[in-house]
Amino acid sequence: MKILIVENPRPLTFAHYNDVANAPLSASLNSGYALAIARQAGWDAAHLDFTSSTETPKRLATTILAEDADLVLFHWVYSWGHERIVREVLDLLRESDAPLGAFGLFPTLSCNRLLQYAPTLDFILMGEFEATLAELLATFRPGDLQPLPGLALPDAPFIPRALIDDLSLLPVPDDVGANCNYASMNIAASRGCHGDCSFCFIKPYYGCSRRRVRTPASLERELTQRIGRRQVDSLYFIDPTFIAPGERERERIIALSRIARAAGLPFGFETRVDTVEEGLLKTLTKNGATSVFLGIESGCDAVLRRINKRITKQQVSDAVRIAQRCGLQLNIGFIMFEPDSTLDELEENYTFLEELELLDEPDMTVNLLYHNQIVLYGSPAWKRFEAEDRLLVDEHLPFEARYRFRDERVGLVCAAMGRLAYEYFRGSDRLQGSASQGRVNNSLKEAFSSYTLAAERGQTEQIAELEVFFAQQLKNIE
Numbered sequence: 001m002k003i004l005i006v007e008n009p010r011p012l013t014f015a016h017y018n019d020v021a022n023a024p025l026s027a028s029l030n031s032g033y034a035l036a037i038a039r040q041a042g043w044d045a046a047h048l049d050f051t052s053s054t055e056t057p058k059r060l061a062t063t064i065l066a067e068d069a070d071l072v073l074f075h076w077v078y079s080w081g082h083e084r085i086v087r088e089v090l091d092l093l094r095e096s097d098a099p100l101g102a103f104g105l106f107p108t109l110s111c112n113r114l115l116q117y118a119p120t121l122d123f124i125l126m127g128e129f130e131a132t133l134a135e136l137l138a139t140f141r142p143g144d145l146q147p148l149p150g151l152a153l154p155d156a157p158f159i160p161r162a163l164i165d166d167l168s169l170l171p172v173p174d175d176v177g178a179n180c181n182y183a184s185m186n187i188a189a190s191r192g193c194h195g196d197c198s199f200c201f202i203k204p205y206y207g208c209s210r211r212r213v214r215t216p217a218s219l220e221r222e223l224t225q226r227i228g229r230r231q232v233d234s235l236y237f238i239d240p241t242f243i244a245p246g247e248r249e250r251e252r253i254i255a256l257s258r259i260a261r262a263a264g265l266p267f268g269f270e271t272r273v274d275t276v277e278e279g280l281l282k283t284l285t286k287n288g289a290t291s292v293f294l295g296i297e298s299g300c301d302a303v304l305r306r307i308n309k310r311i312t313k314q315q316v317s318d319a320v321r322i323a324q325r326c327g328l329q330l331n332i333g334f335i336m337f338e339p340d341s342t343l344d345e346l347e348e349n350y351t352f353l354e355e356l357e358l359l360d361e362p363d364m365t366v367n368l369l370y371h372n373q374i375v376l377y378g379s380p381a382w383k384r385f386e387a388e389d390r391l392l393v394d395e396h397l398p399f400e401a402r403y404r405f406r407d408e409r410v411g412l413v414c415a416a417m418g419r420l421a422y423e424y425f426r427g428s429d430r431l432q433g434s435a436s437q438g439r440v441n442n443s444l445k446e447a448f449s450s451y452t453l454a455a456e457r458g459q460t461e462q463i464a465e466l467e468v469f470f471a472q473q474l475k476n477i478e
């Protein structure tokens with residue numbers, strides 16, 4: 001028997017030029033785990049990566065059919081309005097008898113709607129998929145898909161599947177697709193997050209806020225095997241929060257860092273602000289940590305409460321300072337334009353970022369000053385804005401939506417900063433190499449302050465004039 005795992009095309013669009021939030025980082029390992037599970041079940045396993053493909057659905061379907069697989073499984077990621085490409089491919093694949101399935105965040109959150117949108121889809125593996133896939137392959141009989149826990153079928157009641165208790169028992173994932181082109185290798189040391197942020201997909205995907213870990217020994221085994229396959233210069237722990245509270249967890253994290261150091265691999269990781277502690281970060285840095293991603297999201301306590309971040313502005317400030325003192329490269333997740341924000345809160349955010357010296361270079365500045373909340377179908381945010389009659393749905397984009405800001409002036413500043421950010425990213429090759437980084441940075445910051453001021457004074461037409469001015473200013477910088 002043969003299974004084919006397919007990555008759907010994910011074309012870049014204007015609106016999402018720099019957005020990567022259509023899947024959690026852990027999704028980068030999904031196909032690798034699925035391939036490993038399939039081989040463990042005694043199946044042949046193949047992988048087609050159409051992530052960057054611009055081929056027609058007909059050509060994509062022909063390539064898939066040529067694999068002559070007994071089961072085709074799409075690792076289907078939200079694709080910014082291009083979902084119809086996969087639907088057309090699925091229709092064309094119906095000339096084969098192989099069951100067609102999907103897995104990953106998007107099919108999980110959109111399950112019922114997706115089964116209607118793409119009626120040629122036979123099943124969806126919901127949430128954490130490895131155990132369901134293993135059972136599906138072990139019991140597979142051509143032409144006879146039976147209900148299983150974790151398997152959503154169009155006309156059968158869904159039975160949930162318990163999460164995998166011991167992550168150490170997972171097979172070593174294959175290294176496939178775009179991952180193999182990077183010198184940095186993604187690896188997972190845990191799953192889930194004890195947080196419950198209102199905009200996040202992690203809890204809806206796993207169905208709970210439970211975090212599970214694997215043993216250092218199992219991670220070491222995986223590392224040894226995977227770095228033997230290809231050139232790897234560094235590691236990136238894709239865990240939603242690499243660190244969690246408690247002494248046992250502290251020891252485990254230090255043990256993981258020692259494994260990375262023994263392998264000669266510097267590493268980066270993401271973690272919640274409330275897990276950052278100076279002694280631990282110093283130890284991790286000594287053992288090779290070079291970067292940390294902190295999802296701080298806001299510099300206002302009121303916003304942090306609204307998004308249920310369960311941290312305070314003071315904790316954010318302390319964590320950023322610790323990371324800076326440790327000399328770690330800081331990457332920041334920040335939702336400048338939270339949907340209920342006031343103009344005062346935008347200013348408070350700006351002052352906070354300035355005080356923390358996070359607006360000192362243009363790449364970081366642009367990212368901190370333009371992001372708004374992304375609303376994807378099936379997410380808690382979608383349900384909330386729908387209930388509040390604030391969801392703005394475009395019928396051509398069935399799986400993503402915009403929303404009405406509580407203060408429409410905030411929406412105007414957000415849209416203006418979005419367009420300026422796009423100008424920046426479009427010219428980034430020229431601007432990043434520019435000797436005038438300081439001018440670029442000042443221009444971005446001045447634009448933000450000027451748009452906000454104009455919005456405060458109710459001079460909304462002036463925002464349009466300012467937009468032209470700042471876009472031209474960026475273009476003029478050599």
Ligand code: SF4
Pocket residue numbers: 193194195196197200201202203240241272295
């Ligand atoms: S801390 Fe990060 S991973 Fe955890 S729930 Fe919040 S956004 Fe999600």
